[in-house]
Amino acid sequence: MLTNEEYDRCLREKLCMCGSMRPREAQHDARGIFLCYTCPKCEREKLRGYRPDVLSDPNYWHDEPIDGDDWEDGR
Secondary structure (H helix, E strand, O other): OOOHHHHHHHHHHOEOOOOOOOEOEEEEOOOOOEEEEEOOOOHHHHHOOOOHHHHHOOOOOOOOOOOOOOOOOOO
16 A cells, blocks of 8 residues: 555656556557556556457457447447
C-alpha cells in the first residue's frame, strides 16, 4: 500500500503504482489497445492476466466490438 506522499510522487513523476517507485510504461495488446501501466518489477504479474494471443496476435478472437469493428449496421 502506498502512503499519500508516495501516491502523490507517483502521480507527479509518472511512477508505477505497484510500489516500486520505478518509471512506468504503457502496455498495449497486439492491436495497439492500451492495457495497463507497468514497470519491470510488475510487468510479468500484471500481463499474466491477459491471454497470450491478446499480447502477440493482432487477429486474436474477441466476442465484442473493438474500436468500431464488427458493427452490423455500418456505423
